Amino acid sequence: METRYDHEKTEPRIYAQWEQSGYFNPDTLPGDRPEPFTIVMPPPNSNGSLHVGHALFVTLQDIMIRFARMRGKKALWIPGADHAGFETQIVYERELEKQGRSRFAMKPEELYKEILAFTLSNKTYMENQIRSLGASCDWSREKFTLDPDVVRKTQQTFRRLYDDGLLYRGKRIVNWCVKHQTSLSDVETEFKDRKDPFYYFTYGPFTIGTARPETKFGDKYVVVHPADERYAQFKDGQKIELEWINGPITATVVKDEAIDMSFGTGAMTITPWHDPVDFEIAERHKLDKEPIIDLHGKLLPIAGEFAGMKIDEARAKIVEKLRAKGLLVKTDEDYEHAVRVCYKCERVIEPQVLDQWFVKMKPLADLALKAVAEKKIAFIPDRFEKVFTYWMEHTLDWNISRQIVWGIPIPAKICERCGDGVPDLEDAVTACPKCGGPVRKDTDTFDTWFSSGQWPLMVLGYPDGRDFKTFYPTDVMETAYDLVFKWIPRMVFFGLYLAGDVPFRTVYFHGLVNDAHGKKMSKSKGNVMNPLDMTAKYGTDALRISLVVGNPAGSEMSLSEDRIRGYRNFSTKIWNIARFIEMNRPAGSTATKESFKKDETMLAKNPHMQRMAELRKDVTAHIEAFEFHLAAEKLYHYVWHELADKVIEAEKGRLRDGSPAEREESYELLEALLLGSLKMLHPFMPFVTEEIWQIFRPGTMLIVEPWE
RNA sequence: GGGCGUUUAGCUCAGUGGUUAGAGCGCUCCGUUCACAUCGGAGAGGUCGCAGGUCCGAUCCCUGCAACGCCCACCA
Numbered sequence: 001m002e003t004r005y006d007h008e009k010t011e012p013r014i015y016a017q018w019e020q021s022g023y024f025n026p027d028t029l030p031g032d033r034p035e036p037f038t039i040v041m042p043p044p045n046s047n048g049s050l051h052v053g054h055a056l057f058v059t060l061q062d063i064m065i066r067f068a069r070m071r072g073k074k075a076l077w078i079p080g081a082d083h084a085g086f087e088t089q090i091v092y093e094r095e096l097e098k099q100g101r102s103r104f105a106m107k108p109e110e111l112y113k114e115i116l117a118f119t120l121s122n123k124t125y126m127e128n129q130i131r132s133l134g135a136s137c138d139w140s141r142e143k144f145t146l147d148p149d150v151v152r153k154t155q156q157t158f159r160r161l162y163d164d165g166l167l168y169r170g171k172r173i174v175n176w177c178v179k180h181q182t183s184l185s186d187v188e189t190e191f192k193d194r195k196d197p198f199y200y201f202t203y204g205p206f207t208i209g210t211a212r213p214e215t216k217f218g219d220k221y222v223v224v225h226p227a228d229e230r231y232a233q234f235k236d237g238q239k240i241e242l243e244w245i246n247g248p249i250t251a252t253v254v255k256d257e258a259i260d261m262s263f264g265t266g267a268m269t270i271t272p273w274h275d276p277v278d279f280e281i282a283e284r285h286k287l288d289k290e291p292i293i294d295l296h297g298k299l300l301p302i303a304g305e306f307a308g309m310k311i312d313e314a315r316a317k318i319v320e321k322l323r324a325k326g327l328l329v330k331t332d333e334d335y336e337h338a339v340r341v342c343y344k345c346e347r348v349i350e351p352q353v354l355d356q357w358f359v360k361m362k363p364l365a366d367l368a369l370k371a372v373a374e375k376k377i378a379f380i381p382d383r384f385e386k387v388f389t390y391w392m393e394h395t396l397d398w399n400i401s402r403q404i405v406w407g408i409p410i411p412a413k414i415c416e417r418c419g420d421g422v423p424d425l426e427d428a429v430t431a432c433p434k435c436g437g438p439v440r441k442d443t444d445t446f447d448t449w450f451s452s453g454q455w456p457l458m459v460l461g462y463p464d465g466r467d468f469k470t471f472y473p474t475d476v477m478e479t480a481y482d483l484v485f486k487w488i489p490r491m492v493f494f495g496l497y498l499a500g501d502v503p504f505r506t507v508y509f510h511g512l513v514n515d516a517h518g519k520k521m522s523k524s525k526g527n528v529m530n531p532l533d534m535t536a537k538y539g540t541d542a543l544r545i546s547l548v549v550g551n552p553a554g555s556e557m558s559l560s561e562d563r564i565r566g567y568r569n570f571s572t573k574i575w576n577i578a579r580f581i582e583m584n585r586p587a588g589s590t591a592t593k594e595s596f597k598k599d600e601t602m603l604a605k606n607p608h609m610q611r612m613a614e615l616r617k618d619v620t621a622h623i624e625a626f627e628f629h630l631a632a633e634k635l636y637h638y639v640w641h642e643l644a645d646k647v648i649e650a651e652k653g654r655l656r657d658g659s660p661a662e663r664e665e666s667y668e669l670l671e672a673l674l675l676g677s678l679k680m681l682h683p684f685m686p687f688v689t690e691e692i693w694q695i696f697r698p699g700t701m702l703i704v705e706p707w708e
Numbered sequence: 709g710g711g712c713g714u715u716u717a718g719c720u721c722a723g724u725g726g727u728u729a730g731a732g733c734g735c736u737c738c739g740u741u742c743a744c745a746u747c748g749g750a751g752a753g754g755u756c757g758c759a760g761g762u763c764c765g766a767u768c769c770c771u772g773c774a775a776c777g778c779c780c781a782c783c784a
Contacts, residue, residue, distance in 0.1 A: 277782040518777090569744095
């Protein structure tokens with residue numbers, strides 16, 4: 001053996017050997033394997049390069065798959081790649097901006113073609129990066145979220161939802177991003193704390209409060225709580241003439257319990273077109289709604305002299321006009337509140353009422369809740385079950401329309417007369433089925449979660465594929481904990497709705513990987529660690545084990561280069577243990593593969609072998625319980641501080657000065673302990689263990705060795 | 709405004725109802741003769757956040773408090 005373990009030369013060679021062996025594919029695994037074990041890889045976004053989060057998920061999933069494979073399961077790990085709709089389009093728009101171009105000046109087909117080329121080249125790059133991390137996934141089954149069959153099936157689901165009455169086209173209030181010119185779901189927005197002035201205006205006999213005077217032009221309803229005695233003299237529906245921004249108007253009093261009597265004056269005017277609360281009030285009382293702001297954030301003609309102004313510039317001028325008219329009562333500076341912003345550009349969301357497709361969530365959420373209540377899915381750690389349940393109990397109808405080109409087209413026709421829509425997968429609808437009016441093609445695309453929510457079904461060839469019958473439901477879904485509400489619920493209810501069963505039996509959540517001081521890695525802080533730099537320097541095995549030890553499910557971890565270096569020393573240690581044993585192989589040793597079983601019987605009574613059996617039991621139990629950190633730590637401790645420090649040291653005497661028979665026995669013991677250790681370490685540190693294994697057992701491969 | 713998590717050695721973190729509470733890194737001293745200086749040996753360093761409670765016994769279970777962090781949220 002070489003004096004040093006050269007990970008840079010070894011890793012690509014070993015990976016190629018694995019890939020050629022066909023062992024990543026359950027169909028070509030040796031032996032009879034009746035029991036399947038399946039993991040669907042969360043498809044990485046094909047719009048960037050690998051970060052440590054990817055390295056973590058590859059490591060955890062690969063541990064589970066390798067463990068299952070060694071235990072004789074029909075192990076399948078399906079890789080994928082995500083076109084990542086809005087995410088990717090934004091990445092590409094930034095590229096365009098750098099080149100001084102804009103998507104709004106491009107033909108949609110042109111833009112789509114460019115993003116596709118960009119995504120496909122990134123996809124190949126990422127696949128190779130995942131290979132370099134040692135992922136033993138079945139590349140022959142890889143899926144891309146824009147594969148034709150995925151597109152077709154996603155569109156069929158759309159129609160099925162429609163036929164089942166779970167889908168409707170509605171004029172409803174949506175989150176609109178002025179920069180990106182698309183609507184966004186609630187999970188694509190964030191709240192940001194801000195301080196703004198809060199104005200009180202005279203509105204006829206009322207004083208109303210607002211932080212957004214620029215939306216107040218169309219306000220002709222003043223809402224108070226039905227139990228508010230201050231306003232008891234006003235009746236629901238009562239008309240009041242009053243002077244407002246651009247002249248006299250007729251206002252109507254509305255009584256609604258959504259009003260918080262203790263806030264402001266307890267009276268507010270509403271702008272249903274641009275505020276979700278106001279929209280709901282207007283819906284309840286069947287009030288008029290009209291737009292004040294256009295999709296570019298500019299005031300419409302209803303604003304009179306302010307028409308065409310951006311809302312930011314208009315605000316101060318409107319306040320000034322109201323002050324001049326004597327309608328400004330007072331201003332509270334520093335009013336603290338949270339505003340909804342676009343999660344990508346952090347610009348304030350301007351709610352708009354738009355015609356979009358919505359999925360009725362209640363029936364689907366109930367399916368998910370029932371399955372979880374029946375314990376059909378285990379959450380690890382289990383506290384995430386509560387989070388999941390909370391989300392499913394508080395769903396709003398899901399807006400699946402996106403005004404971007406990069407995605408799966410919504411196969412529908414929209415009536416130009418009545419605005420209604422109808423699914424049309426065959427492009428056969430020529431007139432509105434409702435009113436007979438002319439129709440146009442829907443140019444929107446699906447929210448990316450609409451298709452990725454069906455991912456486990458898609459990759460297994462739902463509904464009639466062979467894999468679907470064998471491998472669905474899958475065993476484990478391993479993902480980052482922030483997907484507990486973005487992605488996991490959608491997979492669960494689509495699985496139940498379409499296939500009648502949960503998509504996976506266990507969800508394992510990993511946490512964030514932070515920098516050495518527990519701070520979140522971010523480009524702006526400059527503390528981002530590139531996992532491939534680390535594997536180049538210290539080896540993939542070192543990075544993998546350093547991501548596992550001390551990192552229990554659901555918790556965040558801190559990762560430093562020092563730590564990885566420390567675990568690199570561990571692979572060196574393993575290498576040197578092997579080298580020492582190999583150097584002490586007696587000439588003509590009987591410890592060949594053929595005699596090994598016989599020797600094992602002889603060795604079984606040896607206390608060191610018994611100790612190893614105990615360890616194996618422990619490690620097995622920990623892996624089965626998803627306690628990879630404990631399994632890894634115990635192995636580390638055993639190999640270094642027992643096998644190397646104690647057993648080998650104790651055997652040195654016999655090896656040096658013993659009789660041939662003693663030397664033989666000593667060697668066989670050490671070799672058995674080494675090989676036993678390699679097996680258990682293999683899921684965690686696949687490269688160095690495979691390399692050493694093949695030195696001792698030429699012609700065989702550790703990846704398919706039986707676990708026990 | 710809700711909910712959750714964390715608080716253990718200088719740093720980053722594991723862990724356990726029961727003798728001396730662990731790991732990596734860092735630190736101190738010693739050691740290069742034949743597995744390994746990418747190392748070995750020896751060692752320093754902890755009132756396990758605070759206050760109560762349950763228990764024969766609590767770092768671990770319960771209650772309260774504090775600090776930090778995260779998630780959610782239609783008070784205009």
